Amino acid sequence: MLKAILFDLDGTLLDRDASLIKLLEDQYERYATIFHEIPKNEYIKRFVELDAKGYVSKDQVYSQLIDEFELNGTDPEELHQDYLDQFKYHCIGFEQLHITLKALTDRGLKLGIISNGRCQFQMDNIKGLEIESFFDTILISACENLRKPDPEIFNKALSQLEVTAEEAIFVGDHPLNDIKAAHNVGMKTVWKKDMHWGPAEASAVIEDLAELLELADRL
Numbered sequence: 001m002l003k004a005i006l007f008d009l010d011g012t013l014l015d016r017d018a019s020l021i022k023l024l025e026d027q028y029e030r031y032a033t034i035f036h037e038i039p040k041n042e043y044i045k046r047f048v049e050l051d052a053k054g055y056v057s058k059d060q061v062y063s064q065l066i067d068e069f070e071l072n073g074t075d076p077e078e079l080h081q082d083y084l085d086q087f088k089y090h091c092i093g094f095e096q097l098h099i100t101l102k103a104l105t106d107r108g109l110k111l112g113i114i115s116n117g118r119c120q121f122q123m124d125n126i127k128g129l130e131i132e133s134f135f136d137t138i139l140i141s142a143c144e145n146l147r148k149p150d151p152e153i154f155n156k157a158l159s160q161l162e163v164t165a166e167e168a169i170f171v172g173d174h175p176l177n178d179i180k181a182a183h184n185v186g187m188k189t190v191w192k193k194d195m196h197w198g199p200a201e202a203s204a205v206i207e208d209l210a211e212l213l214e215l216a217d218r219l
């Protein structure tokens with residue numbers, strides 16, 4: 001019997017692509033005196049390329065941007081700190097995020113998040129989405145000294161929720177760090193489809209979070 005659902009954050013609950021663009025548009029405006037000679041869309045396009053869906057450190061991304069665009073009057077640390085401080089104000093959740101989480105908790109399911117990333121930054125973004133109260137456990141890799149796909153971080157979340165792997169589903173967008181890793185500890189898996197990473201071999205595939213409501217009855 002299904003008792004719990006664990007989620008990845010970026011690309012699963014948080015629309016990171018849309019949130020990042022919103023943050024970068026704002027950053028461009030706030031640092032207008034530094035960026036003014038570069039068209040805004042060019043700055044954003046290059047950032048998104050270098051960022052590789054969040055898998056390249058922002059220090060590296062900003063260093064490269066400063067070099068390539070020959071920017072003066074700032075440094076990678078300043079822009080990176082600004083990114084860390086401001087991202088939470090630009091978080092956009094996927095459609096039906098709150099309605100879906102509420103409906104799942106109303107059914108008595110326990111919910112959790114396992115996210116790879118910085119401790120405070122990821123927690124701030126969860127708060128930015130206003131979803132913290134739906135979750136019984138939240139594990140961020142930097143706080144745990146464990147990262148997906150390490151089975152330990154999945155087992156820790158399951159034990160905090162007091163459920164077995166067979167009683168839980170993992171929902172994520174990354175075929176290896178989320179789907180294969182959760183499958184390896186014995187959980188059923190739902191791939192939040194993202195062809196940048198895919199395909200993935202999962203128990204089910206969804207394009208929208210609301211599809212979980214029907215899936216939760218079936219899996």
Ligand SMILES: [Mg+2]
Nearest residue numbers: 008010011173
């Ligand atoms: Mg993800």
